[in-house]
Amino acid sequence: MGSEGEFSIGSGQGRRAVSAIISIKGLGKDFGNLKALHDIDLEIEKGELFGLLGPNGAGKTTLISILGTMLPASRGAASVCGHDVGSKEDAVRRSIGIVFQEPTLDDELTGEENLDFHGRLYGMNASMRGSRIEEVLDLVDLEDRRRDLVKTYSGGMRRRLEIARGLMHRPQVLFLDEPTLGLDPQTRRKIWNYIRGLKDSYGMTIILTTHYMDEAEQLCSRIAIIDRGEIVAEDTPDGLKSRLGGDVVVLGAATEVPQAFLQALRELPAVSNVESQDGRVVLAVTSGESLVPRAFETAHRFGVSIAEVSVRKPNLEDVFIRLTGREIRNETAGGIKDRFRIYRGWERKR
Amino acid sequence: MSFAVTVHTLWLRELTRFRRSKSRLIGSMAMPAIFLIFLGSGFGSFFRYRSNVSYMEFIGPGIVSMSLLFSSMFGGLNVLWDKQFGFLKEILVAPVSRIAIMAGIAMGHVTTSMGKGLIFLAALYAGHLIRLDATGLVVTLIFMFLISASFVSLGIALASVMDDPHGFPLVMNFLIMPVFFLSGALYPLEGLPGWLKMLTYINPLTYGVDGIRFAVGGPSHFSPVSDFLILMVFWIGATLAGAFMFRRMSA
Numbered sequence: 001m002g003s004e005g006e007f008s009i010g011s012g013q014g015r016r017a018v019s020a021i022i023s024i025k026g027l028g029k030d031f032g033n034l035k036a037l038h039d040i041d042l043e044i045e046k047g048e049l050f051g052l053l054g055p056n057g058a059g060k061t062t063l064i065s066i067l068g069t070m071l072p073a074s075r076g077a078a079s080v081c082g083h084d085v086g087s088k089e090d091a092v093r094r095s096i097g098i099v100f101q102e103p104t105l106d107d108e109l110t111g112e113e114n115l116d117f118h119g120r121l122y123g124m125n126a127s128m129r130g131s132r133i134e135e136v137l138d139l140v141d142l143e144d145r146r147r148d149l150v151k152t153y154s155g156g157m158r159r160r161l162e163i164a165r166g167l168m169h170r171p172q173v174l175f176l177d178e179p180t181l182g183l184d185p186q187t188r189r190k191i192w193n194y195i196r197g198l199k200d201s202y203g204m205t206i207i208l209t210t211h212y213m214d215e216a217e218q219l220c221s222r223i224a225i226i227d228r229g230e231i232v233a234e235d236t237p238d239g240l241k242s243r244l245g246g247d248v249v250v251l252g253a254a255t256e257v258p259q260a261f262l263q264a265l266r267e268l269p270a271v272s273n274v275e276s277q278d279g280r281v282v283l284a285v286t287s288g289e290s291l292v293p294r295a296f297e298t299a300h301r302f303g304v305s306i307a308e309v310s311v312r313k314p315n316l317e318d319v320f321i322r323l324t325g326r327e328i329r330n331e332t333a334g335g336i337k338d339r340f341r342i343y344r345g346w347e348r349k350r
Numbered sequence: 351m352s353f354a355v356t357v358h359t360l361w362l363r364e365l366t367r368f369r370r371s372k373s374r375l376i377g378s379m380a381m382p383a384i385f386l387i388f389l390g391s392g393f394g395s396f397f398r399y400r401s402n403v404s405y406m407e408f409i410g411p412g413i414v415s416m417s418l419l420f421s422s423m424f425g426g427l428n429v430l431w432d433k434q435f436g437f438l439k440e441i442l443v444a445p446v447s448r449i450a451i452m453a454g455i456a457m458g459h460v461t462t463s464m465g466k467g468l469i470f471l472a473a474l475y476a477g478h479l480i481r482l483d484a485t486g487l488v489v490t491l492i493f494m495f496l497i498s499a500s501f502v503s504l505g506i507a508l509a510s511v512m513d514d515p516h517g518f519p520l521v522m523n524f525l526i527m528p529v530f531f532l533s534g535a536l537y538p539l540e541g542l543p544g545w546l547k548m549l550t551y552i553n554p555l556t557y558g559v560d561g562i563r564f565a566v567g568g569p570s571h572f573s574p575v576s577d578f579l580i581l582m583v584f585w586i587g588a589t590l591a592g593a594f595m596f597r598r599m600s601a
Binding site: 068070071089090091093094098100102103104105106107108109113117118120121122123149165 | 356362441
């Protein structure tokens with residue numbers, strides 16, 4: 001494979017420690033026998049829009065819960081804005097805002113009342129609450145619905161209201177846990193715009209978790225890929241993609257794909273990785289153009305008929321597959337990861 | 351300072367929700383009203399207690415207590431809906447004391463429960479089923495507060511350990527109904543069989559019903575001072591239990 005060095009775990013670099021607003025060292029969390037998180041090391045700088053990318057159940061929400069003081073860590077330490085999350089809970093809580101994955105609004109109150117409630121809990125006086133409510137409602141375009149009960153809101157409007165509420169006390173760090181989960185494409189794009197707006201207008205540090213590749217790619221300035229409770233890579237989206245080097249070639253086979261064929265592809269020069277699923281063979285290669293003819297020759301030799309071929313630049317999905325040996329979107333299907341493990345040319349370090 | 355703000359915030363929320371839920375208000379007042387009118391009239395024809403009290407007059411304080419018991423317990427158990435609908439997370443992640451949160455929720459439900467109790471009290475007064483002077487009213491309010499605050503706290507304690515509202519019928523059938531029936535709200539405590547007498551004597555609501563009965567000029571069984579002291583102990587215990595459980599709870 002020859003590329004193990006490039007895929008070293010993004011921890012222990014220490015180079016960002018200077019202006020870190022969030023600092024995590026050796027953090028672990030167990031639920032009984034289940035290790036939900038192990039040995040997380042991470043530094044997040046002030047003003048970053050940082051993405052935690054990983055499949056459902058990877059440990060993203062657990063990590064956010066620990067940083068948000070809602071869950072005690074089993075091991076290690078973490079600090080937010082210089083406050084230890086285990087011992088300075090109130091100081092941490094005052095400096096963060098959290099938009100949870102599940103709804104946490106009171107739907108028997110109006111949008112405005114939900115915001116007012118939040119402002120009161122965070123010790124804001126009446127005039128400050130009033131002006132902040134105007135401001136955040138304007139930001140998420142909900143002024144016209146402010147006096148309606150939340151139970152009359154659509155899913156996208158609720159999400160926007162939750163984001164608005166998270167901003168009421170103008171936190172230094174905003175956590176967004178799967179901000180666009182279950183929303184339609186237009187609404188997602190709208191939410192993305194709001195999130196970008198936050199970063200631009202407040203310079204706030206934003207940490208978002210997502211299992212959508214495009215979301216991480218579109219929004220985040222830096223990404224940590226998290227899988228089975230470990231950070232397997234950490235870099236800018238471009239940096240992550242450039243680790244694959246060169247191109248991605250996808251072969252669509254019209255016939256059965258034998259193991260021997262995949263093995264032969266792996267042995268071709270300039271091929272760094274081969275994954276196969278449902279008749280699609282994905283190759284990470286140095287140069288797509290020069291590989292295609294040779295791939296066809298090999299296919300011919302094994303009696304595999306290729307129906308289509310495409311050459312493209314790698315995306316985050318490819319990076320994820322390369323790092324974890326499976327596709328993120330299939331995580332829920334179950335069992336698929338075990339099928340993939342045998343194709344994995346690269347074993348994650350522990 | 352911030353403690354008071356938090357209590358006020360939670361209290362305000364309960365009241366806002368209460369104002370909006372007319373159907374729930376009517377629903378929760380229907381059962382005590384049915385007991386008072388149907389049971390009161392039904393048994394009234396042959397019930398004569400110490401010859402000068404009609405059955406309706408006798409159960410009046412019991413109905414006020416019933417209204418308090420039901421709405422306070424379910425008020426406290428409402429925390430479970432907040433857990434279910436996620437709103438509890440929003441509350442618990444705020445930089446405020448959990449005890450203040452619990453106190454605010456409790457005060458909110460005490461306010462609304464006492465409001466309903468007062469409606470019954472006013473109806474009883476208007477129907478000449480109770481006698482009430484200024485002192486009597488103050489004593490009644492004290493007992494109403496103690497009953498309500500105790501059972502709200504108990505409801506919060508239960509909601510803190512329960513996972514979802516599926517346990518409501520269990521609480522209803524094994525806690526609320528026995529506490530109500532064994533409180534002397536519907537029958538006098540004189541001449542009860544030993545086992546029943548014991549159950550009524552360990553039931554804190556018994557002392558609440560008896561205290562109110564005393565305050566409105568009805569036939570009370572214990573001395574009002576012992577009613578008050580016993581209920582006070584129960585209130586402190588329930589509050590501590592509620593606060594302890596609520597603090598330990600995770601959203």
